[in-house]
Amino acid sequence: MAEKSPYIAPQPRRPNVPLAALDNSDRGDSSTITPESHGIDSHRSLLARALGNEASANATPALPESIISPAFTPPSTPGGSVVISQQAIRVHPHDASSSHKTQAHVPKGPKLMERLPHVECIVRARIPTTTGAEMFLHLYQNDADNKEHLAIVFGNHIRSRSLDRVQEGETEMDRMIRGAYVGRLHPGRVSSRFDEPHSSLGPEGEGVAKQGLQAPLVRIHSECYTGETAWSARCDCGEQLDEAARLMSMASESAAGLSVNEDGSISDNTSPLSSPVSDNDGPGGVIIYLRQEGRGIGLGEKLKAYNLQDLGSDTVEANLLLRHPADARSYGLATAMLVDLGLGADAYPEGIRLLTNNPDKVLAVEGPNREVRVKERVAMIPIAWRTGGQKGIRSREIEGYLQTKVGIPSQAYVQAFDSS
Ligand SMILES: Nc1nc2c(ncn2[C@@H]2O[C@H](COP(=O)(O)OP(=O)(O)OP(=O)(O)O)[C@@H](O)[C@H]2O)c(=O)[nH]1
Structure with missing residues (x-):
């Protein structure tokens, strides 16, 4: 187990009052945290809940005044308001671990937006990767923030509607340059629409729904500079990104799909990732890559959280001590991007397969009005747990x-999936 921080229950103003007594305002309908109530007291109550009960909070020594920032969370802090809706606490049929999760920590449910943002794919390009597999990187703009969110698409059948839309006055060359072409580009090509032998897909694409293929795999990944680029062994984000890409490369090669073993691992019974994606005819997959670093708090704040971890906090405690929600991510953009990619309920009512261990994410990705349907959750057990430490990230941290x-010991987590 991670060691608990000695600084988890700050009581600088009324150090002798038990934490439970300070927590009254947050009882009852405690699922809504408003920005107004986002002061020290509410953080104290969050911390109490983070620990699971008041008893442990009472036993915690007071945090020295000097160690607490006097500032409340500024209104602009991403995720300053966390609304846990009734829908978000609905238990998903595939949710083998949610009951364990809620016992140990603050509810980490993501925010549900009231309406889906407007998204538009601006450009798409084929990326030949170092493994030999290929994918199409889609860059999106939106009306909710000014970040460039991405969709990494594996396979031929998943196409962006907004990208394929004809733009006024554009030439065939313009279309090819922004990636609105079918098939494959090659020197001398003049038409964005026809490329034998791939001409069967029209500019709008037939879409995965009409192909009669197995449901595509989808992974919603939140940017993690430390884990993906700076080689941090403190989280499994880099491993999960690689693993998702590997599974989707397989899925885009084999229409027969993946076989998921009892322990949540996925049998690698397909060929190596060497076939170009344009030769593949499987259902493929999408990694939606959202620019919400550090569970939405941004890299700067996350690095402070890293320092608090060196001082003994775990990741949730560190966020709370910095006056951020335990999890400030939201997934409305992901839902909107999936709809644009033809994987929404309007075009693909069969539903997608979502790669995640986080049941809250299933509900969040489905959107406020179930704009996307998730028919199956595919677990991602850390490679080190699956292989008894033989493979995967080697780090004590x-x-x-x-x-x-996950809020529970690793062995119990694996067992939860075994028995599901
Ligand atoms: N604040 C904070 N965020 C972190 C830290 N380490 C990783 N993250 C972020 O955590 C996010 C990944 O979230 P996780 O909770 O690991 O996983 P999840 O997406 O909820 O669930 P899965 O779909 O099962 O992976 C990424 O945005 C990372 O940048 C940390 O130490 N502090």
């Missing part, structure tokens, strides 16, 4: 992160 993330 990762265990603390993973156990904080």
Whole structure:
């Protein structure tokens, strides 16, 4: 288990009052945290809930005044308001671990937007990767923030509607340059619409729904500079990104799909990732890559959280001490991008397969009006847990992160999936 911080229950103003007594305002309908109530007291109550009960909070020594920032969370802090809706606490049929999760930590449910943002794919390009597999990187703009969110698409059948839309006055060359072409580009090509032998897909694409293929795999990934680029062994984000890409490369090669083993691992019974994607005819997959670093708090704040972890906090405690929600991410953009990619309920009512261990994410990705349907949740068990430490991330610190993330010991987590 991760060691608990000695600084988890700050009581600088009324150090002798038990934490439970300070927590009254947050009882009852406690699922809504408003920005107004986002002061020290509410953080104290969050911290109490983070620990699971008042008894442990009472036993915690007071945090020295000097260690607490006097500032309340500014209104602009991403995720300053966390609304846990009734829908978000509905237990998903595939949710083998949610009951364990809620016992140990603050509810980490993501925000549900009231309406889906407007998204538009601006450009798409084929990326030949170092493994030999290929994918199409889609860059999106939206009306909710000014970040460039991405969709990494594996396979031929998933196409962006907004990208394929004809733009006034554009030439065939313009279309090819922004990636609105079918098939494959090659020197001398003049038409964006026809490329033998791939001409069967019209500019709008037939879409995955009409192909009669197995449901595509989808992974919603939140940017993690430390884990993906700076080689941090403190989280499994880099491993999960690689693993998702590997599974989707397989899925885009084989229409027969993946076989998921009892322990949540996925049998690698297909060929190596060497076939170009344009030769593949499987259902493919999409990694939606959202620019919400550090569970939405941004890289700067996350690095402060890293320092608090060095001082003994776990990831959730560190966020709370910095006056951020435990999880400030939201998934409305992901839902809107999936709809644009033809994987929404309007075009694909069969539903997608979502790669995640986080049941809250299933509900969030489905959107406020179930604009996307998730027919199956595919678990991602850390490689080190699956292989008894033989493979995967080798680090003492990762265990603390993973156990904080799931809220239960690793063995119980694996057993939960075994029995599901
Ligand atoms: N604040 C904070 N965020 C972190 C830290 N380490 C990783 N993250 C972020 O955590 C996010 C990944 O979330 P997780 O909770 O690991 O996983 P999840 O997406 O909820 O669930 P899965 O779909 O099962 O992976 C990424 O945005 C990371 O940048 C940390 O130490 N502090």
